[in-house]
Amino acid sequence: MLSRIGDKWSVLVVSYLGPGPMRFNELKKGIGGISQKMLTATLRNLERDGFVSRTVIPTRPVSVEYELTQLGHCLLVPVQALAQWTIANIARIDAARAAYDARPPE
Amino acid sequence: MLSRIGDKWSVLVVSYLGPGPMRFNELKKGIGGISQKMLTATLRNLERDGFVSRTVIPTRPVSVEYELTQLGHCLLVPVQALAQWTIANIARIDAARAAYDARPPE
DNA sequence: ATCCTAGGTTACCAACGGAAACCACCGGAA
């Protein structure tokens, strides 16, 4: 169960959808490191678990909008806490990592 | 960067180490679904990133104790928030999943 | 007719993770 929530792409997608609905290619461009395949798979799973809703909009080239559901917004709270913690502590992690890598290889 | 924190085993290990130090096999038994290989790898990475400390205790069969560092305890806060959210909302996720799976295959 | 864009799906392949075997150390039992 934690495996779905602990999935790195899911966390990122939920974070990106926090401010408001986004289209498929917006997400893809915004997240940056994700492959199209994984983005579709991640969105399918998030939809299945009730975190996001998928809406097909009949524009000229059909566009698809993804949006957090109520449950998704609710999940966003702890997820953003984690994301903000990470941002606030990257420097400390990098420092620890550098110290670890630089220590004598016993 | 989120990839290390978003890793499901890391989240679990940090949660288990929350209350206090644990030995290798205690962790393995407690977590339950983890392979020995992944537990060692996860602990190495957590140690490298400064979240846990590794202490070899010279008992009769040498035992190894893992403990959260100050940074690890700090990370524990948002991680536990996420874990508790999950526990509190498993039912809703399961319901959404059942509804998704049961819906007409269009 | 052909191309382009949006959103996917598929084929192929490299890398990751799990299971289980093996290893090193040490003390005690046979």
Place this chain on the structure above:
DNA sequence: TTCCGGTGGTTTCCGTTGGTAACCTAGGAT
């Protein structure tokens, strides 16, 4: 002595996952 058990790992093999890139569908513009 030799064997066994219990620590904390490492290695080998193999199945699954994820990335890359090509292809697909449908509508509009050129």
